[in-house]
Amino acid sequence: MSAYFIRRFLLIVPTFIGITLLVFAVTRVVPGGPIERMMTAAMISGEQAGARRDTQSGNTLSEEQIQQLEAYYGFDKPILQSYADWLGKVLQFDLGESSRYHDPVWHIIKERFPVSIFYGLTTLIITYLVCIPLGVSKALHHNSWFDNASSAVIFLGYALPSYVVGIALVSLFAAHWDVFPLGGFVSDDYDELNTWNKFKDILYHGTLPLIAYMAGSFAVTTFMMKNALMDNQAADYMRTAAAKGLTRSKAVWRHAFRNSLIPIATSFGGNIAFFMSGSFLIETIFNIDGIGLLGYEAILERDYPVVLGILVITSLLFLIGNIISDFLVALVDPRIRFGEAR
């Protein structure tokens, strides 16, 4: 088993190289890169300053300047070579410098990451804390009014896109009733608050975005849990459990429950990365400076070092999340024996 996981960890390396090389290559081919942006910027400022344009080339920057910039961004070398340079720096935890802010990418991401970790982790924890018990009770009281009513709410949340939920929440609870703030992650005077008030402040700002994040994610996990438990309740070993003298509730708890966790464990790893990488729509609506918004803006602005930096982190989260999933599945299901010859 441990051999399997070591192999899985080693497989991260080629997978990671594959992902980043592909995106790196794409950034080199698509139009609108940092040099073109810089030329546009220089053109605009040049026009404003009333400077003469270089009539020969039609460019605002001279060939020399362009070559300097290309050398600066490594665009003068072939793709593979500059990719190798970039990868070498990444291995030293150097993600380069943002072409937009001229700050180290690692700094920019580090600044935003706590926000995304907070929302991601909270969403992840609350989703599982709510969905598993909810799915269990829905399975045990299948077709009751509670089951049907909760299904209606969950499906409504699933059917509505998260940004619609977000906009509805903001306009109702922030604009119309003023119960929660319009946006932001913390108040301006956050640093002066004591711990308890800091916690309250985060909660005050976080409630609406969290609801928007979770509205869609409840459906899949809850119904996965409910359906798995209902399938397992009809399983032969449940009849055996009853024949042994277990009451229904004990049989469900001791026998059906663990079997029903197998599909939940399978989807856990994917959810980690999914929640951590944030959602730029929700972050835009609630004016939260998270990874989702940063990534979206970086792509629009062709800020490739930031795009690649975010890619490094999210792809690693995905790869590690998948291994965590495998590990959890092996933990709940003894039939899973990865790659062992029996």
Add this chain to the structure above:
Amino acid sequence: MSFLLDVRNLRTRIRGEHATHTVVDGVSLQLRPGETLGLVGESGSGKSLTALSLTGLLPKPDVFVDGGAMIFQDQDLRALSPNQFAKLRGDRISMIFQDPMTALNPVHRIGDQIAEVLTVHGRARKPAQQKQRVIELLNSVGIPQPESRFDSYPHELSGGQRQRVMIAMALACEPALLIADEPTTALDVTVQAQILHLIKCLQREHNTALLFITHDLALVSQISDRIAVMYAGQIVETAASSTLFAEPRHPYTRALLASTPSAANGHKQRLPAIPGTVAKPEQYGEYCRFRNRCQHANEHCRTEAVVMDESDSAHPVRCLRWRELAQELAHVD
């Protein structure tokens, strides 16, 4: 002469979408301590539902007992609350099922699954004691190296070994009654014989009464003291094993015997099959339910209601014409 189990006029019904059907219709059977009763019938005859009724394991609420009495150790099982019934199961009444591949929980160790019976019924409370007892049980059902097998998961065992584990589980509390519902059907023929032998030995050792349910007449003759033949929700004939084979009274029993392959008439002859299919519950009526497949049926069978003829209490039969047929047969001989 007191019975361990005395079932009178048991009636079990299934609630369908449009109507409720009676699928076990007036079944009566008696078992003495240590005795073996074979319950034989085709699929759909209601034999498994009879067993599930007796153990309170019917899939509620759509299948339910609707009439009759089930007296076990002077106690009417129908009067028990679900929790009281649960206390009895696995302790005084145990059950083995058909498919050992799915009857065990795949995610728990087999030792723990057996120990759970002891825990539920408050036997051998200390973990060390419990493990000792489970190893004894595994040993008694013929599992090699029981100490190391304790920690095995079901998928690591063969079908036959899993059925042995099921038997160990069923006999852990030394029940007074063991109900085995087609326990060997899913197994290889050689394994079948071993499991049958094992059940028989353990039954003798502990003086357990056994209700053995099967569709296989040849198999049931090897193990049963008495045999009850079931057809379309009713028992049509009950007799001591040897009597049933020597002089079957009901045409259905005769047809069953004739369609059983045996070494004696194995001369590449075509086995006679019973024409038609088992009547469906919605077609049940008060007339003989076998009449449409019976080669001896006449006008009476279609117009007169049939009841169990208990004039010979050792060999009751549910057929209007059994006396005539017996005489006819005697003449032929």
